[in-house]
Amino acid sequence: MSKVASIFDLECLARERLPGVVFDYIHGGSEQQLTVQRNLDDMRALALRQHSLRDVSHRDTRVTMAGDPARIPLALGPTGLAGLTWANGECEAARAAVDFGVPFCLSTCSINSIEDVAEAINQPFWFQLYLMKDHKVNASLMRRAHDASCSALVLTIDLHTQGKRWADEKHGLAVPPRLTPANIMQMVGHPRWLANMAGSKRHTFGNFEHExxxxxxxxxxxxxxxxxxxxxxxxxxxxxxxxxxxxxxxxKGVMNPDDARTAIDIGADAIIVSNHGGRQLDGAPSSISVLPEIVDAVGDRIEVLFDGGIRTGGDIVKAIGLGAHACLSGRAWLYGLAARGCKGVTCALTLLEQELQDCMLLTGLDNLQRIEPGVVTAQPPLGRR
Structure with missing residues (x-):
């Protein structure tokens, strides 16, 4: 089995194991994928300033997220169709999250249903809600989430229409993938994925099967x-x-200070600064670039969570250093799930935790909730000033 040293290794393994139609869905974004790339580029452009003469032998990474405890300041963010990458994928990821000690959020557009996940872990989790025009479906989904003891409802606010994902349209993505000649060739060429998917409890959107x-x-x-x-x-x-x-x-989907202030007005408990992983409005700014102004607008009146471009433990430090309380990640754990199922999700979380600890050691941090101004900064200009 290949040695995995980073989330990027899991990404490569996921690409190898999945048919192109499925990998492109989890990996890609809308239209030209400008915002997907901005999330990564702008995160990488930030610098971390070192403070070396400090005792960092005892470090605390624990936090609560919307009232739920987290071993590291990270939750598994909601991702649609995770169960297309691995049989019963949402249940597998939820088990990994519970065992590791971080929150798990189930997508409305999951393959496993709310009830499947509740039965698999027997612990509270979060449910992400896409509001539909059919109000009866909305009411039913919220009632089912409540009955499953979901501790938080994550309301996505940036889906007035679905972003155009050119790769998905080209491949004819459906659930399950359509049997076009090209897709059939891709599936036949990935026998491990085919054999694994045969063991899936469901093969469509589980939350809508009886709705x-x-x-x-x-x-x-x-x-x-x-x-x-x-x-x-x-x-x-x-x-x-x-x-x-x-x-x-x-x-979830707050990219403007006005929307953040409105969230406070309506009584929300937290917001997620997120551009939907670059899967909605192509050309939107990166999530990390707007985070500071949103934090400045709301102060400590509401919990500010961050989503968009987390690939390393250092990225978590960067987001918290710019004011986030904690983070969510979608693609990072999804690559792990696609590569190795539950074990792959655990691997992704372990890698992020190890990198987070290393980053704290090298930046002189013993507590992520006390990051001094200037630790996360722009790359200083070259040459003398």
Whole structure:
């Protein structure tokens, strides 16, 4: 078995193991993928200033995220169709998160259902909600999340329409993938993936199987979901969710200080600064570039979480150093799941924790909640000033 030294190694293993149609879905973004690249480039452009003459023999990485404990300041963010990369993928990832000690968030557009995950881990988890035009479906999903003891509802606010993902349209991505000649050739060429997927409990969007009549037809169900994203979603919509959901409410997709202040006004418990991993508005700024102004706008009145471009433990330090309370990651753990299932997710978390510890040692940090100004900074200009 190949030695894995970084998230990038897991990415390579995922690329090898998955058919192109599936890998391109989890790896890519919308249109020209400008925002996907900005998330990575802008994170890498930040510098970490060292403080060496400090005792960092005792370091604390623990934190609470929306009231739930986390061994490191990271949660597994919601990713659609994780169960297309590994049989029962959402359940496998949730088990890894629980065993490691970090929160897990299930996507509305998952393969495993809310109930599947609740049965698999028997512990509270977060549920990410895409609001549909069909209000009965929304009410049912929230009720099911409540009955499954979900501790937080993560309301995505940036999906008034689905971003155009050119690779998915080219491949004809569906759930399961459409049997075009090209896709059949890709699947046949990945026998390990095919054999693994044969053991999957479900082969469609698990959360919708018993919600709508279209669920019996894969094509009709996919079309129904795409047509259900609501351009009328506004602050009053979010207020109605707040009035219905009595546990922790997190708004995901905040990229503007005004939306962050509005989240406070409606009584949200936390926000996630996120551009949807570059999968919605192509050309949007990176999440890390807008994080400081959002933190400045809300201060300590609401918990600010960060999502967008986390690939190393040092990236977590950078986000917290710019004001985030903690982070979420999607692709990092998804690469691990696609490569090695539950063990791959654990591997991804272990790598990020080890890198986080190393970064703290080398920057003179013993507590991530006390990062001094200037530790995370722009790269200094070359030459004398």
């Amino acid at each position: 709508i009549k279209e669920a019996g037809s894969i094509g009709s169900l996919s079309k129904w979901i795409e047509e259900q994203f609501d351009p009328a979603f506004d602050v009053n919509t979010a207020r109605r969710v707040r009035a219905t959901w009595q546990r922790k409410l997190i708004l």
